[in-house]
Structure formats: structure tokens, C-alpha cells
Amino acid sequence: MLDHLAREHEVRACYEASGAGYVLERMIRIWGHECGIVAPSLIPRRPGEQRKHDRKDAEELARLYRAGELVTIRVPTEREERVRDLVRFREAFQREALKVVYREGGNWTGKHFAWLRTIQRDGVLETEDQVVFGEYLALLGYKLDRRDELDRQIDALALEPAYREAVGRLCCLKGISTQAAMVLVTEIGDFRRFGHPGKLMAYLGLVPRELAGFVWALMQESVAEIEAGRRAA
Structure with missing residues (x-):
């Protein structure tokens, strides 16, 4: 046609x-x-x-x-999509690992896991409970191991010329790790497509209230667009 x-x-x-x-x-x-x-x-x-x-x-x-009245979005390259999917998969694995962890109280540390292993080793649980506990612990260990492997792969990608400069600059900011920087870089793509910092902040959902018209328009994004971009970032 x-x-x-x-x-x-x-x-x-x-x-x-x-x-x-x-x-x-x-x-x-x-x-x-x-x-x-x-x-x-x-x-x-x-x-x-x-x-x-x-x-x-x-x-x-x-x-x-x-009539030229529509704004088109930037289309990423196929390689950029593959890298973005890898970074998203790592975030999904992290969420899956957190589902296994009891979330009351503070973050789990190495001492928590050492204590859990002593429970499994000392046999303080009944046989059936021991099986269930052991499977949960093994599942959590597997998820954390795979997440760490994905972290190593993402660290290697962050050193590539396409990402090295942007990731390096973002990591200069307090609290932004290589993983967080790669999430921002892969979800945003080209930072230069935002003509003003306010547009970028609105895209990321970091502007709770702004009178400028373009910010308000950007914050009215559809659910599909939010899930594909800003929410992931």
C-alpha cells in the first residue's frame, strides 16, 4: 500500500x-x-x-x-533497547528478591543472613518448617547471586563509550550509584532532547507543582508512557 x-x-x-x-x-x-x-x-x-x-x-x-502540529518522540537504536531491557531486568530481579525478605524494621545486612543460616544449621525448626525455610533461603540466595551477576554486566556496559561520560557525571552526585545512573541513562536516552531542566524534572516526576504550561503538559502523560519511561526512571 x-x-x-x-x-x-x-x-x-x-x-x-x-x-x-x-x-x-x-x-x-x-x-x-x-x-x-x-x-x-x-x-x-x-x-x-x-x-x-x-x-x-x-x-x-x-x-x-x-500540518506539523504533532511532536514525535526519539526512537532509540536497537542496541539501546537491548541495554535498557537488561537494566530493567536487573531492577525486576531486585524487586523479586525484596519480596522474599521480611520488610518490617531496617534493611537486612550480612548479620541477618548469618543468623538465618544458624537457624537452618542448628535444627531448631521442625522437619517440615526446616524444608520450607531452607527453600526460601535458597531462593533468596539464588536471586541475590543472579542480581550480582547482572550488576557486573551492567558495570561493564557503563564503561562503554556510549555510556561512560554520562554515567561518570551522574555518579558524581551523592547517592547515585552506577546502577542508578544506568537506569537514568537508558530510560532517558538523549538528555539534550529536554530544552530546559524543568522539562527533565517533570519527565522524571520530580516536579510536584509548576505553573509553566510545558511542565503541566508533560505531567499529563498517559499511563502507558509513564510505565515505559518516567516510572521506570
Whole structure:
């Protein structure tokens, strides 16, 4: 269809950012046509417009795109996506490990784990309880070992030229580790796409209240966009 249209017209395509990701955008560009992905939160909406109509929405999107009234998002490279997925997976593993830990009180330290091992070794539990306790302890140990292995891989990625400078600068800030810096770098991508620090802070959800219009617009991002970007960061 695109090739047929391209015989007589210049073809430029766009679609709303969604769970479909960037595959369609890359395919259209491989076919030789321009394609942009539009942030749903920045699409102009008429007051009171709530219901979605796929065909009507597509026609409206095409009209706005042709008029230059839509803001497209930056599309990461496939390598950037793979690194981001690795960093996200590490964060998911960390959350899974925390689910095993009893969260009352302070953070668990090496002394906590040493004490747990003495309980397992001294046989103070009944047989059935000993089995359950041992499996929980083994599961926690496995998750922490895999998390540490992912940390080593992320540390190695942070030394690559594409990430080294940005990670190094972020790590100069108190409280930001290599892992936290890599989360920010991989989720944000190009920091220069934010024309003002306030835009970056709003994207990260660090501006609870701001009168500037662009900050308010950015804070109205859809749930899908928040989960894909700011919430992860």
C-alpha cells in the first residue's frame, strides 16, 4: 500500500506510542518511507472528546501530522533497547528478591543472613518448617547471586563509550550509584532532547507543582508512557 501511494505522493507515516514499540517504525523506514511516533499526551484533543474511534482517530492523526502540529518522540537504536531491557531486568530481579525478605524494621545486612543460616544449621525448626525455610533461603540466595551477576554486566556496559561520560557525571552526585545512573541513562536516552531542566524534572516526576504550561503538559502523560519511561526512571 505504501509503495502504491509513493508512486504519486510523498509518504510520511506516524502512529501513537503504545505497547507495539518501535518495530513498525523501523519496518516503514526500511521500506524507504519516513515514520514518526507521536506521544499520546501531546496530541491536541478537543474539549470533551473521550471515546476512541480507530478510523476517525487515524484520520485526525494524519491531518495533524501533515500540518506539523504533532511532536514525535526519539526512537532509540536497537542496541539501546537491548541495554535498557537488561537494566530493567536487573531492577525486576531486585524487586523479586525484596519480596522474599521480611520488610518490617531496617534493611537486612550480612548479620541477618548469618543468623538465618544458624537457624537452618542448628535444627531448631521442625522437619517440615526446616524444608520450607531452607527453600526460601535458597531462593533468596539464588536471586541475590543472579542480581550480582547482572550488576557486573551492567558495570561493564557503563564503561562503554556510549555510556561512560554520562554515567561518570551522574555518579558524581551523592547517592547515585552506577546502577542508578544506568537506569537514568537508558530510560532517558538523549538528555539534550529536554530544552530546559524543568522539562527533565517533570519527565522524571520530580516536579510536584509548576505553573509553566510545558511542565503541566508533560505531567499529563498517559499511563502507558509513564510505565515505559518516567516510572521506570
